[in-house]
Amino acid sequence: MEHRTIKQQEEALAAEPAEPPGSGRAPDSTSTIPQPSLPPTTEPTPAPPQARTPRPALWADVPDEQWDDWRWQLAHRLNSVEELAQLIHLTPEEIEGLTAENKFRVDITPYFASLIDPDDPRCPIRRQVIPLGRELQAFEGMMEDSLAEDKHSPVPGLVHRYPDRVLMLVTTQCASYCRYCTRSRIVGNPGANFSRAEFELQLDYLRRTPQVRDVLLSGGDPLTLAPKTLEYILSSLRAIEHIEIIRIGSRVPVFLPQRITDEFVDMLKQYHPLWMNIHVNHPKEITPELSRALDKLAFAGVPLGNQSVLLAGINDSVNIQRELVHKLVRNRVRPYYLYQCDLVKGAGHFRTTIAKGIEIIEGLRGHTSGYAIPTYVVDAPGGGGKIPVMPQYLISQAPGRVVLRNYEGYITTYDEPLDYDPHAIDHLDRQAAERLEPGQVGVAGLLTGKIPFIKPEGFDEIHRRNGIQHRLNNSEAKWQRFHMDGAPSDPSAVPPASPGSNGANGTRAANGRKQPNGHARKKPNGSSKTTPPAGSNE
Ligand code: SF4
Numbered sequence: 001m002e003h004r005t006i007k008q009q010e011e012a013l014a015a016e017p018a019e020p021p022g023s024g025r026a027p028d029s030t031s032t033i034p035q036p037s038l039p040p041t042t043e044p045t046p047a048p049p050q051a052r053t054p055r056p057a058l059w060a061d062v063p064d065e066q067w068d069d070w071r072w073q074l075a076h077r078l079n080s081v082e083e084l085a086q087l088i089h090l091t092p093e094e095i096e097g098l099t100a101e102n103k104f105r106v107d108i109t110p111y112f113a114s115l116i117d118p119d120d121p122r123c124p125i126r127r128q129v130i131p132l133g134r135e136l137q138a139f140e141g142m143m144e145d146s147l148a149e150d151k152h153s154p155v156p157g158l159v160h161r162y163p164d165r166v167l168m169l170v171t172t173q174c175a176s177y178c179r180y181c182t183r184s185r186i187v188g189n190p191g192a193n194f195s196r197a198e199f200e201l202q203l204d205y206l207r208r209t210p211q212v213r214d215v216l217l218s219g220g221d222p223l224t225l226a227p228k229t230l231e232y233i234l235s236s237l238r239a240i241e242h243i244e245i246i247r248i249g250s251r252v253p254v255f256l257p258q259r260i261t262d263e264f265v266d267m268l269k270q271y272h273p274l275w276m277n278i279h280v281n282h283p284k285e286i287t288p289e290l291s292r293a294l295d296k297l298a299f300a301g302v303p304l305g306n307q308s309v310l311l312a313g314i315n316d317s318v319n320i321q322r323e324l325v326h327k328l329v330r331n332r333v334r335p336y337y338l339y340q341c342d343l344v345k346g347a348g349h350f351r352t353t354i355a356k357g358i359e360i361i362e363g364l365r366g367h368t369s370g371y372a373i374p375t376y377v378v379d380a381p382g383g384g385g386k387i388p389v390m391p392q393y394l395i396s397q398a399p400g401r402v403v404l405r406n407y408e409g410y411i412t413t414y415d416e417p418l419d420y421d422p423h424a425i426d427h428l429d430r431q432a433a434e435r436l437e438p439g440q441v442g443v444a445g446l447l448t449g450k451i452p453f454i455k456p457e458g459f460d461e462i463h464r465r466n467g468i469q470h471r472l473n474n475s476e477a478k479w480q481r482f483h484m485d486g487a488p489s490d491p492s493a494v495p496p497a498s499p500g501s502n503g504a505n506g507t508r509a510a511n512g513r514k515q516p517n518g519h520a521r522k523k524p525n526g527s528s529k530t531t532p533p534a535g536s537n538e
Contacts, residue, residue, distance in 0.1 A: 051288035070259040088118040097131030105188030139348035148383030155201040163437035165214035175255035180347040223252035260293035265300035305336035318363030335374035366407025
């Protein structure tokens with residue numbers, strides 16, 4: 001199938017012969033039906049101008065070639081009261097925010113600034129990039145690194161939180177700066193940027209950690225890197241055999257759609273499978289310029305998702321979220337996550353209750369296509385990762401029957417099979433590769449029997465109460481679990497909680513047999529996968 005960009009489609013449409021109004025088909029010279037006379041067409045029909053966001057008077061004289069050049073956009077970013085006052089009527093609180101000491105970096109591309117309503121202090125574009133005085137107010141629970149990313153980095157800039165994937169921070173620079181940025185502790189600071197030596201440390205960690213199959217490039221914004229640097233990182237990752245997919249998280253298509261050139265997407269598509277998550281918070285950010293950038297990425301075969309942050313006064317409304325997700329899917333972007341705003345310095349006044357997020361999902365689920373509904377998540381303070389939160393649809397249950405409700409309040413029952421055999425799949429399951437997740441099997445591990453419990457740190461010590469070893473507590477055998485298949489019960493499979501451990505390091509397989517840490521279960525067909533624990537030198 002031939003794929004054409006919007007621009008090519010516009011040009012092709014313009015080049016097609018005009019049809020008589022209402023005919024629904026091209027004129028047929030062999031037709032005997034009299035045709036209405038057409039004006040002479042000595043000149044080809046000019047291509048319609050590309051749809052553009054209206055440009056403020058401040059930049060009316062800038063030639064299109066400059067305006068459309070991403071380098072020009074970056075070089076002419078606005079960041080001071082004087083520059084911004086030429087464009088918008090700043091409020092006293094905005095002036096306070098812009099002149100504050102120790103504020104998070106301000107820089108706004110002329111393109112993104114052109115989306116701001118100059119007369120509306122509540123403009124959702126403006127609120128995202130222009131600081132307010134209250135931004136520096138401390139709040140209960142605030143942290144510098146609320147997701148403990150730096151704590152969970154085996155090497156600088158590489159966060160390895162989940163079993164099979166990592167976050168690779170490759171720059172601290174962005175095209176413009178969001179006031180609620182989760183990584184404001186480093187983002188915007190050129191002095192905190194990552195060196196070539198640190199890239200090498202990140203890549204070296206990945207080469208020796210075969211359990212990682214998915215790398216997310218973020219920052220800062222990876223699309224602000226020099227093209228050669230970004231290509232070096234992409235090609236180095238592609239050379240690592242066990243890395244299956246590369247993802248890029250970027251707000252550049254939104255702040256600087258001019259960066260998504262044909263040449264740039266030609267480079268990206270050499271490194272497939274490559275996915276991209278953009279970051280749009282409000283429907284007003286979806287302009288003709290962004291649509292064209294997304295069109296290029298989609299035609300280059302890059303699957304697109306969107307991550308947005310739930311922000312008070314910007315998008316904490318069911319109607320705004322519905323309009324946003326509908327506009328996204330029209331642009332072939334799948335709404336992926338809706339984040340609860342993090343407990344991060346500077347973001348206090350953007351935070352909503354979690355109840356608001358649940359209300360938004362309630363207002364979307366069933367009311368629009370499932371395809372358009374993001375997963376609402378709270379990124380766990382302290383570094384637990386994303387926790388999905390949603391309305392409760394399962395109302396009650398009894399053996400053999402579950403009571404559920406739908407979005408309309410319709411309540412129904414689902415009769416469960418009484419003869420369901422969960423082990424009928426076992427022979428096929430044994431043929432599928434199992435990826436072990438040492439120390440991270442979690443609640444799924446409790447269900448499969450890999451671990452018998454998850455204990456808080458210090459649990460056993462607290463319950464010993466500094467007591468003595470006596471006749472009733474001196475045998476570990478009484479706490480060993482019985483297994484019907486006769487597999488030996490070995491409490492050493494679950495080591496006692498140690499500092500930093502959740503006590504869930506056991507690697508007992510679903511059948512109760514102990515598995516060595518760092519190795520996949522050997523399949524009967526001889527296949528096996530080796531997945532050493534994080535940080536292993538294997
Ligand atoms: S684009 Fe992302 S990394 Fe950059 S300031 Fe915005 S939220 Fe932070």
